[in-house]
Amino acid sequence: MACPYLRYRASDEEHEFDHERPYCAAMGRFVSPMRADVCNDRHDFSHETHCDVYRRAEERTAEAADAADAVGESVD
Amino acid sequence: MGYGDYLDGEKLIVTVATTGGVHGKDANPNLPEQPEEIAADVRACEELGAAIVHVHGRDEHGENDASRLQQVDDAIRDRCDDIIIQNTTGGQGPLEERIEGIRTDPPPEMASLDLGPFKRDRHIITEHTRRSIDALALEMRDRGIKPELEVFNGGQLNEVFRLIDEGLLDPPYYVNLIFGGRAFTIPRPRNVINMVENLPAESAFNVLATGPHQVPLTTLGILLGGHVRVGLEDNLYYDDGRLAASNAELVERTVEIADRLGREIATPQEARTILGI
Numbered sequence: 001m002a003c004p005y006l007r008y009r010a011s012d013e014e015h016e017f018d019h020e021r022p023y024c025a026a027m028g029r030f031v032s033p034m035r036a037d038v039c040n041d042r043h044d045f046s047h048e049t050h051c052d053v054y055r056r057a058e059e060r061t062a063e064a065a066d067a068a069d070a071v072g073e074s075v076d
Numbered sequence: 077m078g079y080g081d082y083l084d085g086e087k088l089i090v091t092v093a094t095t096g097g098v099h100g101k102d103a104n105p106n107l108p109e110q111p112e113e114i115a116a117d118v119r120a121c122e123e124l125g126a127a128i129v130h131v132h133g134r135d136e137h138g139e140n141d142a143s144r145l146q147q148v149d150d151a152i153r154d155r156c157d158d159i160i161i162q163n164t165t166g167g168q169g170p171l172e173e174r175i176e177g178i179r180t181d182p183p184p185e186m187a188s189l190d191l192g193p194f195k196r197d198r199h200i201i202t203e204h205t206r207r208s209i210d211a212l213a214l215e216m217r218d219r220g221i222k223p224e225l226e227v228f229n230g231g232q233l234n235e236v237f238r239l240i241d242e243g244l245l246d247p248p249y250y251v252n253l254i255f256g257g258r259a260f261t262i263p264r265p266r267n268v269i270n271m272v273e274n275l276p277a278e279s280a281f282n283v284l285a286t287g288p289h290q291v292p293l294t295t296l297g298i299l300l301g302g303h304v305r306v307g308l309e310d311n312l313y314y315d316d317g318r319l320a321a322s323n324a325e326l327v328e329r330t331v332e333i334a335d336r337l338g339r340e341i342a343t344p345q346e347a348r349t350i351l352g353i
Contacts, residue, residue, distance in 0.1 A: 008137065015102050019136050030102040034168065034196055036139045043169050050199035 003047035003054055006039040026057035077280055078272060081301025087342035088334050089303035089350060091128040091282065092121040094323045096309025097140045097167050098196070104312040104319045109134040111144065115151035118159060120324040121307075125331045127347035128160040128186065130224075130305065132167075140167055142176035149180050158344040160353070162186035162224060168200055171208040178212065178221050185353055187216055188252070189223040191235035194259040209235065213244040222353050224282070225251045229261045230271065237276055247278035248352050252305065255293050256286030263289040268296050280350060286310050294330060298339050306330050 005027075008020035015030065022036040023029070031039060038045045047054045077086070094108055094117050101107055108114040118129045129152060133144030145163050152161060163177035163184040178187045189212055190204045216223050223245070227233050239245045253271045255263035261271065263285055275281055283297030283304050290311040294304040306326045314320040314329075331341055342350060 015105070017101060017138075019138070021100065021102070021138050030100060032098060032100055032103070033134065033138060033140045034098055034200060036137075037168060038197075038200070040139075045199075052198055 001041055003039045003041075003051065005054060005057060006036075006047075024053060026053050077275070077301045079300055082299055082337075082339065084301075085338075085340070086301050087346055087350070088298060088339040089128060089282070089342045089347045090126045090327060090330055090334075091130055091162070091303070091305035091307075092118065092126040092323050092327050093130040093284075093305055093307035093309035094118060094121070095132045095134065096307075097132050097164070098309070099312060100138045104308060106320060106322050107308045107312070108323070109138045110136075111147040111151040114148050115155040117323045118152050119155040120322065121327045122156050122159045122344075124324055124327045125341040126159060126327050127342050127344045128162050129156075130162045130164065130188065130307070130309065131184070132164050132309070140169070142167070142169065142173050145176055146180045149184065160185045160344050160347060162188060164188050165212050166190040166202065166204075166226065168196070168202045170203070171211065174208075175212065175215070178216055178219060183219045183221050185348075186222045186224055186250075186351075187212075188226050189213060189216065190226045190228070191232040192228060194228045196259065206235075206238075209239070210242075210244060213239055217244065217246065222250065222351055225249060226254065227251055227261075227271070228254045228259060230267075230274075233271065233274055236279075240276055246352070248350075249276060249279045250282065250351055251275055251279050252282045252284055253297075253302075254284045254286075255289055256310075260286065263293060265293070265296055268293055269300070272300050272302065284310055287313065288316070290326075291329070291333070295333055295337070298334055298337055303342075304330060 005025040007023045009023040010020045108117045135141035161184040165174045165177040193202045254260045281302045285293035307323045
């Protein structure tokens, strides 16, 4: 299972490519070929275990949900 | 090999590592990834004096893909005259994937053989056990493929001695000494000299140094009678703050340095003779 923050994009504000490339929506930038293996859970990698960016993004999401719960809002 | 070989006029083998498995075009847009793009770069480097090309395969997204090695090799053979193809068997994939580097048709004349793991990022450690090293070494010998022995740090030089002791290598042994930040041997001139002094007999060596260490330490390697590898895989910059315009630009500089130091450049055929291919 690929990381939910993995996207494939051909451009951002700095780069434009002929082909779509792996892009981390949590970091807001393209990722290297080696990191893309983690994003895609290739070989024995797991994004949940091996990617600090994913974990921090999930923590932020959880904190936002907790804060919303505290004021009775939904973050759906 | 050593300073005496420099004085004796041993010719210099230049390897170009055009692509690698670490960086993408977002790091340097001039890094070639697709087969035809790589082959065009290799042709330019061959014309400047590169005798060996170290090859990685990438998929259409720029991600590592060993199954693309065949297409890259075919494109290089179409475009180039005589350059020696050296496929990678490195990287972070399992042995079943990495062994693709020695199963292209025809097989490459050379292939890299990583002699141990190294770290990348926070959680990536490439897996190179003695079992996989031996399997690759044996198959390379069976297929007549010359291994380039990748020594990422000092301790891995012991693996060269082990492979020799266990009869898995044929001389001359071609040892690639790798220097650079974080994962590799600490990039200092004294460490280059120390590693060279610890090589087994009947060795030829190559110096690979990453980033800003590429020029000074490969220059030292030239003076010590060794050979050199340059290219965007190892160094994305021409100098401080300026991205390299091409692999050819890096090869051209190395050839100029060698010329000033009095080392003649080996043709691919002369490289075959030096390496016993």
